[in-house]
Amino acid sequence: MQNRRNALYVLMILSLLIGLFTGRSRFFTLTYLIAGLMIISLFWAWLSVRGIALGRSTRTRRSQVGRIFRESFRVRNVGLLPKLWLEVRDHSDLPGHRASHVVPTLFTRGTYSWDVETTCVVRGEFQLGPLTIISGDPFGFFQTPRRINVTERIIVYPMTVPVNDFILPMGFLSGGDAQRRLTHQITTNATSVRDYVNGDSLNRIHWKSTARTGKLMVKEFELDPLVDIWLFNDFSLDSLAEDPTIQRVGQIGTIIPGSQTIPPSTEEYGVIVAASLAKYFIESERAVGYAAYTPYRQIYQPDRGNRQLTRILQTLAIARSKSTQTIKETLSLETPHFTRGTTLIIITSSLNIEWITEAQILMRRGIRPMCIFIDPSSFEPMSNSDEMRGMLQLAKIPTLVINKNDDLTNALEQRPV
Numbered sequence: 300m301q302n303r304r305n306a307l308y309v310l311m312i313l314s315l316l317i318g319l320f321t322g323r324s325r326f327f328t329l330t331y332l333i334a335g336l337m338i339i340s341l342f343w344a345w346l347s348v349r350g351i352a353l354g355r356s357t358r359t360r361r362s363q364v365g366r367i368f369r370e371s372f373r374v375r376n377v378g379l380l381p382k383l384w385l386e387v388r389d390h391s392d393l394p395g396h397r398a399s400h401v402v403p404t405l406f407t408r409g410t411y412s413w414d415v416e417t418t419c420v421v422r423g424e425f426q427l428g429p430l431t432i433i434s435g436d437p438f439g440f441f442q443t444p445r446r447i448n449v450t451e452r453i454i455v456y457p458m459t460v461p462v463n464d465f466i467l468p469m470g471f472l473s474g475g476d477a478q479r480r481l482t483h484q485i486t487t488n489a490t491s492v493r494d495y496v497n498g499d500s501l502n503r504i505h506w507k508s509t510a511r512t513g514k515l516m517v518k519e520f521e522l523d524p525l526v527d528i529w530l531f532n533d534f535s536l537d538s539l540a541e542d543p544t545i546q547r548v549g550q551i552g553t554i555i556p557g558s559q560t561i562p563p564s565t566e567e568y569g570v571i572v573a574a575s576l577a578k579y580f581i582e583s584e585r586a587v588g589y590a591a592y593t594p595y596r597q598i599y600q601p602d603r604g605n606r607q608l609t610r611i612l613q614t615l616a617i618a619r620s621k622s623t624q625t626i627k628e629t630l631s632l633e634t635p636h637f638t639r640g641t642t643l644i645i646i647t648s649s650l651n652i653e654w655i656t657e658a659q660i661l662m663r664r665g666i667r668p669m670c671i672f673i674d675p676s677s678f679e680p681m682s683n684s685d686e687m688r689g690m691l692q693l694a695k696i697p698t699l700v701i702n703k704n705d706d707l708t709n710a711l712e713q714r715p716v
Contacts, residue, residue: 303438340440343437350377351385352374352377355373361454362419362453368396372413376410381409382404385432386402387399388431393419394553396427398415421555421556423617431446432446454613457571461708462575466712466714494514505518526640529588530576530587532573532591532618533626539564540679544563545563571707573615577607577612578608581603586601587608589610592622598633598636637661639665640665642667648672650684650686669698672684672698674700677702699716
């Protein structure tokens with residue numbers, strides 16, 4: 300295109316010079332024709348990216364690793380001139396998302412649409428857009444871009460593996476003291492009745508009280524007397540161990556996927572383990588709490604239901620092992636949140652044995668710690684985890700050991716040692 304314009308510029312200058320030296324009008328006429336053609340072409344190229352309605356839509360702005368993310372695009376020509384061709388360039392940073400497209404000729408009021416399907420291969424929060432529309436004149440002399448700075452966010456949850464049975468160690472009983480806390484969920488502990496309000500489900504109505512009072516009455520429920528389960532993720536910088544072949548965006552950002560398997564990083568294994576256990580316990584109708592420094596402090600008090608699972612997955616989607624707080628420091632900071640009888644599942648790959656002392660203090664307070672140890676020596680052969688394993692056994696902290704390339708479903712269903 301640049302060469303075409305340069306050729307016309309040279310021809311126009313030559314025509315003008317020859318006309319000046321010879322005085323023949325035909326060369327001036329040719330010069331005017333070329334100049335007029337260039338002006339018309341430039342104006343046409345400018346108009347070609349105006350009068351366009353471009354929309355992008357998706358059913359949800361949440362997805363999960365391994366799932367298909369679908370997006371639809373629709374272009375409509377609302378101007379008077381036909382659009383001979385349009386190139387739509389998408390600048391989304393979702394890995395593998397190829398939404399750029401070339402739109403064929405659009406006549407007045409004409410529309411064109413296309414769909415894009417992308418397999419989500421990495422967790423994180425990503426940007427959809429902006430878009431750039433490019434078109435030109437019929438002669439191919441000029442191209443005009445028009446940028447549409449409209450963006451949306453999509454969050455990709457981490458992958459989860461099925462957990463059929465997670466064996467809590469002996470002595471980790473499921474029963475506990477009565478919570479004496481009201482809940483919007485229906486449990487086996489109905490404690491009182493109150494007036495019906497809009498939004499209450501029909502299966503909460505207490506028909507005997509309704510018949511006696513002459514107005515709708517609903518039951519109030521308390522939490523079941525089950526001990527809380529806390530998931531504690533270690534995202535400290537010194538706990539990170541990963542294969543040297545791993546590549547990240549900007550060296551510290553999202554892992555660039557190299558295959559369909561779990562990236563060989565203790566960070567990714569820890570995230571998947573936490574997400575899978577959170578899903579398992581919540582589907583088992585247990586109250587789950589969550590604590591981590593991702594590197595920002597994230598604390599969710601124990602709760603049930605999909606809303607709690609969504610909170611945990613959103614946190615895990617963007618979690619990175621960049622916290623300067625060691626696991627010992629974070630445990631000592633967060634111990635006030637753990638009540639007596641709580642089961643605390645610590646997910647870590649740290650070789651710093653100092654946190655075991657903090658865990659023993661929790662045991663004396665009636666809190667039951669358990670460790671899921673992601674062995675860093677299987678990711679970095681130069682490290683040695685024998686001392687950590689021995690100290691965990693000596694401290695009598697039930698431990699599950701997970702190595703690189705383990706089947707996480709089988710590994711999580713083993714009995715702790």
